[in-house]
Amino acid sequence: MRVAFVYPPFLKDGKIPLLGQNRQFKYTHSGQIKIFPLIPAYTVTMLKQAGHEALFLDAINRGMDGAQFEKQLFDFKPDMIVLETKTPIIKDHWKWADYIKLQKPECKLVFTGDHVSFFPEETLQKCKADYVAAGGDFDVSILNLVRYLEGRGGMPAGIYYRAPVASLPQHAGIHEIKNSGRPMLFDNLDSLPFIDRDLTRWSIYGEAYLYRPAAYILSGRGCGREGKELGGTCTFCIWQHAFWQRRARLRSAKNVADEIEMLVKKYGVYEIFDDNESGPVWSQLWLEEFLHEIEKRGLKGKFVFSCNARAENLTEEKCRLMKAIGFRLLKVGLESGSTETLHRIGKLETVEEIMENVKRAKRYGFRVMLTMMVGYPWETVKDVKLTYKAAKNMMLYKTHFGDSLQASIIMPYPGTPLYREAENNGWLTDEAKDYEKMDMEHDILKSNYDNARWCKKMWNIHKNPLFLMKSLLTLRDKRDWALAVRGVKSLVGHTKDY
Ligand code: SF4
Numbered sequence: 001m002r003v004a005f006v007y008p009p010f011l012k013d014g015k016i017p018l019l020g021q022n023r024q025f026k027y028t029h030s031g032q033i034k035i036f037p038l039i040p041a042y043t044v045t046m047l048k049q050a051g052h053e054a055l056f057l058d059a060i061n062r063g064m065d066g067a068q069f070e071k072q073l074f075d076f077k078p079d080m081i082v083l084e085t086k087t088p089i090i091k092d093h094w095k096w097a098d099y100i101k102l103q104k105p106e107c108k109l110v111f112t113g114d115h116v117s118f119f120p121e122e123t124l125q126k127c128k129a130d131y132v133a134a135g136g137d138f139d140v141s142i143l144n145l146v147r148y149l150e151g152r153g154g155m156p157a158g159i160y161y162r163a164p165v166a167s168l169p170q171h172a173g174i175h176e177i178k179n180s181g182r183p184m185l186f187d188n189l190d191s192l193p194f195i196d197r198d199l200t201r202w203s204i205y206g207e208a209y210l211y212r213p214a215a216y217i218l219s220g221r222g223c224g225r226e227g228k229e230l231g232g233t234c235t236f237c238i239w240q241h242a243f244w245q246r247r248a249r250l251r252s253a254k255n256v257a258d259e260i261e262m263l264v265k266k267y268g269v270y271e272i273f274d275d276n277e278s279g280p281v282w283s284q285l286w287l288e289e290f291l292h293e294i295e296k297r298g299l300k301g302k303f304v305f306s307c308n309a310r311a312e313n314l315t316e317e318k319c320r321l322m323k324a325i326g327f328r329l330l331k332v333g334l335e336s337g338s339t340e341t342l343h344r345i346g347k348l349e350t351v352e353e354i355m356e357n358v359k360r361a362k363r364y365g366f367r368v369m370l371t372m373m374v375g376y377p378w379e380t381v382k383d384v385k386l387t388y389k390a391a392k393n394m395m396l397y398k399t400h401f402g403d404s405l406q407a408s409i410i411m412p413y414p415g416t417p418l419y420r421e422a423e424n425n426g427w428l429t430d431e432a433k434d435y436e437k438m439d440m441e442h443d444i445l446k447s448n449y450d451n452a453r454w455c456k457k458m459w460n461i462h463k464n465p466l467f468l469m470k471s472l473l474t475l476r477d478k479r480d481w482a483l484a485v486r487g488v489k490s491l492v493g494h495t496k497d498y
Contacts, residue, residue, distance in 0.1 A: 001047075001052050001053070001079040001080055001146050002053040002055075002076060002077055002079045002080070003044070003047050003052055003053070003054050003055070003079065003080045003081075003082065003142075003146060004054075004055040004057055004073055004076055004080070004081050004082070005040045005044050005054070005055070005056050005057070005082045005083070006055075006057045006059070006069075006081055006082070006083050007019060007020055007037070007057070007058045007061070007083065007084065008059055008066075008069060008083070008092075008093075008096055009060055009065060009066060010089060010092045010096075011027075014029075015027035016030075017089055018033055019060060019086060020035065020036075020037030020058060020060070020061070020084060021037045021216070021275060024411055024440065025086045025087070025439060025440070026088075026439055026440035026441070027439055028493060030208075030489070030490050030493025031493065032208040032486055032489055032490035032493060033207055033208070034061045034204060034205045034206055034207065035207060035216070036200070036202060036205040036216035036275075037058065037084065038195070038216060038217070038218050039136065039137075039218075040056070040084060040112075040139075041056065041195045042139035042192060042193075042195055043082065043138065043143070044196070044199055044200060045193055045194075045195050045196040046139055046193060047143060047146065048196060048199060049193050049196075050143060050146075052146060054199065055078070056200045056201070057069065057072060057073060057076075058201075074103075074104075078104075078107055079107060079108065080107065080110060080146065080149075081100065081107055081108070081109050081110070082110040082111075082112060082142055083110075083112070084112050084113040085111055085112070085115060085116060086113055086115055087115045087413050087414060087435050087438045088435060088437070088439040090115055090116075090123070090435055091435060091436055093111070094123065094126045094129075097109055097127040097128055097129045098127050108130045108149070109129045109130050110130065110131045110133055110142060111123050111129050111132045112132070112138040112142070114238045114415075115242075115413070115414070116134060117134040117135055117415075118242055118414065118415025119414070119415065120134045120179065121177045124160060124161070124162055130161065130162070131145065131160065131161050132160040133145065133158060134160060134183045135158040135183025135184070135185070135242075135243060136183075136185070136221060136239065136242070137183070137184070137185055137186045137221070137243075138158075139192070140156070140186045141156040141157070141158050141159060141184075144156035156184075157182060157183055158179075158180065158181070158182065158183030158184065159179065160178070160180075161177070162175040162176070163175060163176060163177075163178045164176075185221075185244070185247065185249065187249070189220060189221065189249055189250070189251045190251050190252050194258075194259045195217075197263070202215055202216075202267070203267075207273075207490075208483070208486040208487045208490035209329065209369060209402065209483065209487065210273055210306065210329075210483075211270050211304065211328075212271070212482065213267065213269050213271070214269065214270070214272075214273055215267065215269040215271075215272060215273070216272075216273050217256070217260070218276050219250060219251055219256050219274045219276045219280035219307070220248060220249050220250035220276045221243075221244055221248070221277075222240065222244030222245075222249060223237070223244070223248055223282075223310070224248030224250070224277075224282040225248075225278075225282055225310070225312070225348070226282050226283060226284065226312075230246055230247070231246050231277075232277065232310065233246060233348065234333075234335070234345050234346050234347055235344075235416060235421065236345060236373075236410060236412060236413075236416055237416070238416055239277060241415070241416055242415060242416075248278075248282070250276075250283060250286055252289070253287075253289035253290035253292075253293050254289070254293050256280070256290065256293075257290060257293035257294055257297060257299070260294070260305075261297050263303075264299060264302050264303050270303055270304065271304050271305075271328070272303055272304070272305050272306070273306050274305065274307035275307075275308065276307065278309055278313070279308050279309050279313075279330075280307070281307065281309045281310075281313045281314075281318060281327075281330075282313050284317060284318055287321040287322065287325065288321060291321055291324055291325050294325065294326075301326065303326065304327070304328035304329075305325060305328065306328050306330070306331070306367075307327075307330065307331070308331045308332075308333075309330045309331065309332055310332070311332050311333075311334075311349055311353065311357040312349055312353060312357060313357075314330070314357040314358065319360060319361060322364070323364050323365070323366075327366055328366065328367055329366065329367040329368070329402060330361055330367070330369070331368075331369045332354070332358055332361075332368055332369070332371070333347075333370075333371045333372075334351075334354055334370050334372045334387070334390060334394070335347055335371070335372055335373055336372065336373065336376065336379070336386075337351055337372075337383070337384075337385075337386030337387035337389060337390035337391070338351065338379065338383040338386050339351045339352070340383075341376050341378070341379060344376075344378065345376075345418065351390055354390075355390060355393065355394060358370070358394050359394065359397050359398070362394075362397055362400070363398060367400055367402035367403050367404075368394070368403055369403070369404045370391055370395065370404075370405040370406070371407075371408075372391055372458065373408055374408075374410065374447075374449075374451050374455055374458070375409045375410045375443065375447040375451040376410055376445070377422065377445045377447060377448075379448060380448050380449070381448065381449045387454075388461075391405055391407075391461060392461050392464070395461050395464070396466055396467055396470075399466075399467055400470070400471070400474045401472070401475040401476070401480055401483075402480070402483065403467075403471070404462065404487070407454075407455045407459055408440060408455065409440055409443070409451045409455060410445060412444060427445050427446050428445065428446075429443055429444060429445065429446055431444055432444045432445075459491070462491055
């Protein structure tokens with residue numbers, strides 16, 4: 001079959017949608033945020049390896065207009081088109097799906113993504129899409145769906161589709177929505193191929209805070225916690241709930257080292273960004289094995305490794321191992337400076353623990369990107385001031401060039417535990433009725449303070465004279481200068497967004 005995985009170019013007032021590989025969707029002025037869509041990249045890789053023709057057409061990040069996108073897609077003559085969607089853009093995708101089915105009625109159209117994992121039937125009711133592939137391992141299920149359509153296997157789990165109503169004659173044309181059961185998570189991640197970097201144009205991707213050449217990987221899938229059966233439980237965390245069933249799986253250290261060796265030797269990659277929910281750092285054993293693997297291959301010092309991390313993992317032992325491996329940047333969620341808020345969102349950490357662990361990581365010389373949110377409906381100005389104070393305190397502690405933060409307004413996507421809690425407590429604003437308003441520009445939850453003002457205030461910590469001076473004094477080489485230029489551009493774009 002000929003299968004295209006697409007991101008159609010829907011811009012809004014000239015702003016770019018942050019869709020693929022983004023947990024939080026927004027339209028932005030910043031052209032610096034191009035995150036590599038990892039599971040979609042696995043999807044086309046696996047299809048190609050299985051002998052299908054595969055096209056990866058990310059028109060958003062390739063800067064294509066509608067006509068260029070459509071020409072390339074139609075020239076490819078797809079038998080199947082797969083697209084990833086999210087709540088704020090899904091209505092555009094429904095309209096586009098109807099348009100495509102009008103142009104190419106024989107072409108199968110498949111929706112994936114977090115929103116449709118929570119509400120698979122809705123999309124089949126609202127547009128002419130043929131299938132919804134629910135759950136996070138949609139790469140595996142789409143490959144198996146293609147096999148099924150070719151008559152070479154059964155329907156994989158997690159697929160929603162229309163079927164004629166059994167009690168009515170077929171010619172009545174009346175359908176009902178059926179499914180093949182709950183999405184399954186695939187146990188053996190090591191058996192998946194490495195992403196085909198050429199097919200997926202890896203080099204156009206990257207974010208301002210990464211050294212170049214940078215490549216994204218997934219060391220596993222899901223937010224894990226050392227020694228705990230259950231992974232992260234944050235009530236707003238859409239992928240952990242919609243995709244990973246609150247579990248976590250890691251690839252073996254050897255398998256990840258093999259991929260990194262290929263990226264370094266074949267593509268000259270310097271920075272690896274692991275966009276797994278909380279990286280691999282939740283497993284000390286994994287870190288020990290990984291250190292051994294890269295030493296064996298003579299890879300130490302040839303690349304730097306950055307990832308998301310829960311603060312609780314930044315213990316002395318793990319920091320020591322991470323330093324030996326060559327970890328550079330850690331993206332750590334503070335979320336709020338109020339422990340009461342952290343408790344309410346299921347973060348399973350206190351502010352004091354987060355601060356202590358982040359400071360330890362900074363003492364080890366790791367760059368830290370802090371992420372935090374404002375606008376929790378139960379918070380008062382007193383709480384958001386605590387968040388600001390904690391963020392500023394950590395940003396000014398042993399500042400090194402490359403430390404940064406990201407502040408955003410809490411977004412309760414439909415389907416998450418936070419959304420259900422908001423419904424039950426009457427916290428949703430009128431804007432919450434419109435999917436398209438869940439784009440980080442509208443207040444979806446009732447807030448007791450000015451969200452945009454506090455976001456901007458937090459972003460402005462980057463402009464604090466002490467922070468700037470310490471950053472400049474620790475700016476070392478050509479790579480740092482290039483990163484500084486991209487960082488300033490990105491900050492200008494972000495500040496315009498608020
Ligand atoms: S720690 Fe981060 S990745 Fe893990 S559940 Fe919370 S928000 Fe999600």
